[in-house]
Amino acid sequence: MNGKEISNYPENSNIVWKDNKRTFYYKQINQGVNTRTSGVLLFGLHLESIHQYRIKPHKKRILKPVNEASHSTLTKRAKSMTKQVLDDFTNISKNHYNPVDKPILEKVQFSVNNYKFKVNVNENMITKECKNEAMVMVVDNGQISRDAYRKLTTIEDELPREWTIAEKRTQINIRMNDRIKINTVIMPQHMDINSNESSDIFDPEVIEEVTTSVGKGGKRSIKDILKFIVPNLIKRGVLNLHEPIISIRISGDGRNVGKKVKHVMITFAILEDIENIHNPNYHYTVVLYPGLENYESLDILTISFREELQELKEIGININGVNWMINMYFSSDWKFLTICL
Structure with a gap:
């Protein structure tokens, strides 16, 4: 089919094709889901302007510099x-x-x-x-x-x-909390802010954490902790399955965190683990709260702890089918022991 094509594609998508007898008007449709075009063949006509545009080398897309890219x-x-x-x-x-x-x-x-x-x-x-x-x-x-x-x-x-x-x-x-749950207890509003006292802990993150936690205390079950650590102590040869006796040392005291607030901690350690008895990582915390070392606060936090100690003393604890008897030793100043016991 001989004729003349008039177009300035791609600036204008309207294309005119004419010969001596007829004139055709076309509009390039961007190919998409609902279009029925195939290549440069539109309604049986080869539109040269579209074909030339498609085979023409185009400039590569300029990438953004790294300092401008997301x-x-x-x-x-x-x-x-x-x-x-x-x-x-x-x-x-x-x-x-x-x-x-x-x-x-x-x-x-x-x-x-x-x-x-x-x-x-x-x-x-x-x-x-x-x-x-x-x-x-x-x-x-x-x-x-x-x-x-x-x-x-x-x-x-x-x-x-x-x-x-x-x-x-x-x-x-999260995994540890599933094994050894930490329970939060609302504490009496007692704060001892004394800027004249010297600090025992200076880590700013610890100070901020404790200061913002005033009014809340945390406690864990000593039985849950024992069930978690005893299998490893057996594996290390610290405890003997044939002599199921565990000696624990219970300690407690108050410390100054920064110059803002005190905190009180109760921990226990396994005396048979002689190699780590002086390693703080092997002293397991059962009670921790920011505030005063007084009877009211300790009484609230240690209710379940005292009940568990009584149970451990009388019947021991069953871990993986073995009943372990518990020997208890207390290590603290006289004021703390008087309040707790």
């Missing part, structure tokens, strides 16, 4: 780039290693305009979880604050991010 965009770019690197690695490694060697690309790390990117590839999730749990333990044992840990991660990028550690700590707390 976090999600940067993440997508890094993942897309890592996927291409992984494909290249898979193909190239075939030329350098035997298939039985199973070469594995573990991570891709690069920087763009002072932005550092690290994408883990084929990461073992079990190993990752164990590493995060170990980091939580190190941070807690070393009393490293969240702000200090953030600064460490800016220096050493191999460390897990602070938010990852915070999430893992929350998960651990």
Whole structure:
């Protein structure tokens, strides 16, 4: 079909095709779900202007600089780039290693305009979880604050991010609370604010936590704690299944947190665990509250604790089918013992 096509496509989607006898008017329809176009063939006509536009090389889309792109965009770019690197690695490694060697690309790390990117590839999730749990333990044992840990991660990028550690700590707390539940008790409104007293604890996070918790106390079941720790003590050889006797030392005292408020703590330790008897990590807290070391407060917090001690003294505790008898020893100042006992 001979004729002339008049068009300035793509500026104008209206296209005119005419010959000596007829004139046709067309409008380019963007191809979508409901359109019935196929390539450049519209109603039996090859529209040359559309065809030329489609085969014409177009300018590549200009990407935003990294300092202007959003976090999600940067993440997508890094993942897309890592996927291409992984494909290249898979193909190239075939030329350098035997298939039985199973070469594995573990991570891709690069920087763009002072932005550092690290994408883990084929990461073992079990190993990752164990590493995060170990980091939580190190941070807690070393009393490293969240702000200090953030600064460490800016220096050493191999460390897990602070938010990852915070999430893992929350998960651990939830699991532990299922095993050893922490019960909250509303306390009498007694506060002893004395700026003249010296502080025993200076960690600002601990001070803030205790100060904001005034009026609430926490307690845990000594029986739940024993059921949790005894199997491990047996495994370590500290306790003997053939001589099911446990000696526990119960301690309690008050401390000054900052110069704002006191807190009172009752703990117990396993005397048979001689190796760790002086390690605070093996002194298990059963009662903790911010406030005064007085009879009213201790009486409220230790009601269930005293009942459990009486039960442990009289009948012991059954753990995994073995009945353990309990020997109790108290270690505290005379005022604390007088109030509790």
